[in-house]
Amino acid sequence: MTPAGSLLSATDLRKSYGSTPALDGASFSVHPGEIVAVMGPSGSGKSTLLHCLAGIVAPDAGTITYDGRDLTSLTDAERSALRRGEFGFVFQFGQLVPELTCVENVALPLRLNGVKRKDAERRARARLEQLEVDDVAGKRPGEVSGGQGQRVAVARSLVTDPRVLFADEPTGALDSLNGERVMELLTDAAREARAAVVLVTHEARVAAWSDREVVVRDGRSRDMEFTR
Amino acid sequence: MSIGHTLLGLLEAGPRHGYDLKRTFDETFGHDKPLHYGQVYSTMSRLLKNGLVEVDGVESGGGPERKRYAITEAGVTDVQRWLATPEKPEPYLQSTLYTKVVLALLTHRDAAEILDAQRAEHLRMMRMLTDRKRKGDLADQLICDHALFHLEADLRWLELTAARLDRLAREVRPA
Amino acid sequence: MSLPGPLSGRLRDLGLGVRFAVSGGREGWTRTLLTAIGVGIGVLVLLGAASVPTFLHKGNAREHARMLGMGSSGEHVHRSDHSFLYVDVSSQYRSDQVSGYLLRPDGAHPALPPGVDKVPGPGEMVVSPALRKLLASPEGRLLKERYDYRVVGTVHDAGLTSPFDLYLYAGSSTIDTAHGAHRADRYGAYLRPQPLNPVLVVMVVLACVVLLVPVAVFIATAVRFGGERRDRRLAALRLVGADARMTRRTAAGEALFGTLLGVALGGVFFLGARQILAHVQIWGLQGFPADVTPMPALAALILLAVPLSAVAVTLFALRSVTIEPLGVVRSSRPRPRRLWWRLPVPAAGVALLLTAEPVDAVDVLGLVHIAAGVLLSLLGLVLVLPWLVEAAVRRLRGGPVPWQLAVRRLQLHSGGASRAVAGISIAVAGGIALQMFTVGIDADFRKTTGADPKRAQFGALASYPSGALAQRMVDDFGATKGVKKVIGTVESWARPQRAKADPRGATTVSFTVGSCGSLRELAHLSSCENGDAFRVTESHDAQQDGRLQKLARPGTRLAVDDGRDLYGGTAKPVLWTLPKDVPTVASRRAPDGTYFGGILATPGAIDPSRLHNATTSAEIQVDESVPDVYDLVRNTAFRIEPGMRTWNFRDVQRDQQYTSIRSGVFTASALTLTLIAAAMLVSQIEQLRERRRLLSVLVAYGTRRSTLAWSVLWQTALPVVLALALAVAGGLGLGRLMLGMAHKPVTDWGLWLPLAGVGLASVATVTLLSLPPLYRWMRPDGLRTE
Secondary structure, three states: OOOOOOOEEEEEEEEEEOOEEEEEEEEEEEEEOEEEEEEEEEEEOOHHHHHHHHHOOOEEEEEEEEEEEHHOOOOOHHHHHHHHHHEEEOOOOOOOOOOOOOOHHHHHHHHOOEEEEEEEHHHHHHHHHHHHHHHHHHOEEEEHHHHHHHHHHHHHHHHHOEEEEEOOOOOOOOOHHHHHHHHHHHHHHHHOOOOEEEEOOOHHHHHHOOOOEEEEEOOOOEEEEHHH | HHHHHHHHHOOOOOOEHHHHHHHHHHHHOOOOOOOOHHHHHHHHHHHOOOEEEEEEEEEOOOOOOOOEEEOOHHHHHHHHHHHHHOOOOOOOOOOOHHHHHHHHHHHOHHHHHHHHHHHHHHHHHHHHHHHHHHHHOOOHHHHHHHHHHHHHHHHHHHHHHHHHHHHHHEEEEEE | OOOOOOOHHHHHHHHHHHHHHHHHHHHHHHHHHHHHHHHHHHHHHHHHHHHHHHHHHHHHHHHOOOOOOOOOOOOOOOOOOEEEEEEEEEEOOOOEEEEEEEEEEEOOOOOOOOOOOOOEOOOOEEOOOHHHHHOOOHHHHHHHHHHHOEEEEEEEEOOOOOOOOOEEEEEOOOOOOOOEEEEEEOEEEEEEOOOOHHHHHHHHHHHHHHHHHHHHHHHHHHOOOOOOHHHHHHHHHHHOOOOOOHHHHHHHHHHHHHHHHHHHHHHHHHHHHHHHHOOHHHHHHHHOOOHHHOHHHHHHHHHHHHHHHHHHHHHHHHHHEEEEEEEEEOOOOOOOOOOOOOHHHHHHHHHHHHHOOOOOOOOOOHHHHHHHHHHHHHHHHHHHHHHHHHHHHHHOOOOOOOHHHHHHHHHHHHHHHHHEEEHHHHHHHHHHHHHHHHHHHHHEEEEEEEOOOOOOOOOOOOOOOHHHHHHHHHHHHHOOEEEEEEEEEEEEEEOOOOOOOOOOOOOOOOEEEEEHHHHHHOOOOOEEEEEOOOEEOOOHHHHHHHHHHHHHHOOOOOEEOOOHHHOOOOOEEEEEEEEOOOEEEEOEEEOOEOOOEEEEEOOOOOEEEEEEOOOOEEEEEEEOOOOOOOHHHHHHHHHOOOEEEEEEEEEEEHHHHHHHHHHHHHHHHHHHHHHHHHHHHHHHHHHHHOOHHHHHHHOOOOOHHHHHHHHHHHHHHHHHHHHHHHHHHHHHHHHHHHHHHOOOOOOHHHHHHHHHHHHHHHHHHHHHHHHHHHHHHOOOOOHHOO
């Protein structure tokens, strides 16, 4: 059941790591420009859901449809190309290449797509400006604060103008003030770019930045909008 | 929140008319509930009676009576004392939600459903507050955050309870 | 803190480090094991190097112990109960050398050869296990025809140089002193140790440096494995109250444990590796596993120095790191490396080499001079390299993504890469220098014999003179399958009867007897009949020609084959008159490459069997298309006379000592490169493991695997290429200097290509072997951790 008008949807996903089931019949959908929070206790399978939706791991069973295409039938190379071109990613930590400067980090996805270095870095600077961290452009990740680093990561995730932004605990390593700011900038930028956001978090206050919430428990998803 | 102390505190900056007081209060604190003018009037007369304020002057003319109030020495002392006294933390020991959950368990209704419904409701409220925060100024943000933190605490309780429903059911249901 | 004493506190800190090394969970063990294996490999190489003197000595000692007739010249051995007659019956079989003696005891208790329990009786022989195997196999068929004796026993290890030694002692009842046999009453020869050729000494010194420096680099790298994780653990120690000194001691303890384990492993590796000698022949190394025993002093030095330097390296590496309770602070912007103190080292080395003179092994001071020059030059390379890598990498900008990733990584952490690469460059520079040097001195060692293999490929020399034997050689070799032509001659000398005997040969000319067919090969004869004699000039030896003109005019009465001439013997000369009409003819290039000058005679002119001091030899031309033709000829030779020596004419005869040293140098270079490649691989893999999560994230972003694979390649290739450039330049320069020292010109500037190729191959290997772990850690599992 693909909800009408959805950009990315998944039905009855199953995925096991060894004998431990991580997903046990989870479903999901997100519309263009919509921000959906995926909540649930740790170990519930929410990150696995994100990895499946983003085409990073292949589910054992179930279907994933992105923009009318069956994601599970794509080859690894095709899925990589999709992630490169149409998806953006923000993780909790450890995502910036420590040797590259911040602006080079942000420009990286563009350069992976074949954009020339100068153009890529120009666009990267614009994104850094939007996230109010253009002052650290020339520094390396090790030389900036956690909040700044995460904003650089958000800038990087948005630099390719992705249609879907996947954020896995984007504020998990930040204090609440920095977390707030990152969420605000992230959602503002995403809304401005009309990017759909899949936001995995266990914090209600972070989830509150979304339009809708899906809860994952024991590998099964539950759309909270339908419980009324 | 003590409206009397708040108004007294506002008077410390200098004498004001009653209408002035209401407007300043609304702007600073009364985002959700603006004061009725009658509330101001009754509060001020109580403060007058206790000698914490005095009438500084009356402007006569058309419309309502326009008294100017000023804080007394006793009033300043009272504000000082109020500010210095910590508020008693609210323990929320009596919870309607808890009652609902236990009742549902006792009557073999779906307690998880109740928790989830409540969770959705809480989140809806949190989203609303977040949205307001986004559009508002710093004052809005602080006030909304206060509420958001409380709601988040409730939500955590909901999650925790949901995870412990089985144990709770065993304990509350007669063997 | 209340300490019972400062020492026990220190020991406790060390002990804590050891506990970390042991109980750090899988992670800790992996790190300890990596260090141990790295150090173990280093120790293996060091122990191997320390065993070289023993190895050479023991092999030589056994070789000398079984020699007969050497070092006892002049002494007459009396016939006794334990004396015996012997004939050396060594010969070649295909490409292998088979050695041994034919023995005929004089009495009932002949001396026993080493490793032999009982002297074989007539028709019997005792053989080495390798020879026994060869004789029993189909490959040994022809050899069995040659040594057609019944095998009655074994020559044990004590009488062999290696498990592959082909050796035999056979019994005879027929050999006698009149037919080439000699008498001895004991085995063994005392040979004065030959001093090594000075150029060889330089080679050995260079080879040692080339080998040892990379091992040191390798051990230093191995000790640093897993350093970042270790630093974090030390930070945790600081948090619970350890001071900076205690953490340093703990780190030292940890390194010490890994290293000690490594030393033990190295010992095990060593014992295992030397067993290989029992099963395969490597690079012509001849010996038994037990011969590979390190010299005790060197072994003790290794066992002591390796752990100590491990601790030193650890402490040195910690200098640039401040371990705070809440984390590790690296001096984030490391000082740029300075060149000024690095340059004097290679400069001093070059200066030393420029002033050095060739020396031999006895000249200790000169040796130290050269060794120091080479050492400083190569060390200079190691010191200059990090600076060069850093300076070059700092200037790099832009480029495609993999390139950019690699360059940026190197800009931040060039130390590790250049350390590993310093090892490679030393190996390559040293190798190139050695190779240039060896090629330059090649001419010295390569004796161009001038032999003409088209005319005769084979020579045979009987152990006693006999015209009959010469004829038999012509007949029998001629009848052997595959033989096209045989020249058999009896060679002696002649002196005018009136001239005085002169042991230096100033009054003698060569005198050779052979059939017309044989003589035609030595000089241009227009006609020849049995009974003729010839004077041969134009021998390319002016002295020889001059003597012929002066001493052997036609009609001169000659004393031929006078034993007093050459070794003051007593044999009576044969008096013979050079005919008045003797023709004078021009010499011709003989099959063995020489030009004969002197007197040629046919057996009809003089009976060769009267010439008791003459030698009987044959030159044989064979059809190489006949299978095993050489061994067929050797079999014939053995049948004619067991003591006959045979040899192949080759264009080039290589000096044995030189060849073995050169093969040793290449063995060392190969080992070294392997070692360095292994170190690079391990640190590469460790670096990848530490950034597992980042790799997963990059893949989530849709990064192509090839992009990351290329960045890994560049990261290895970039410094290595820089290093190779420096190494090639340095190696050529060093080789030039060393040749200058030996007063030789540079003969080939392109020699570095193969070694540079080996360097590049190691880059490729390291990259290829890093790919499986890279791909494994690029899987999304990395996103799930934490």
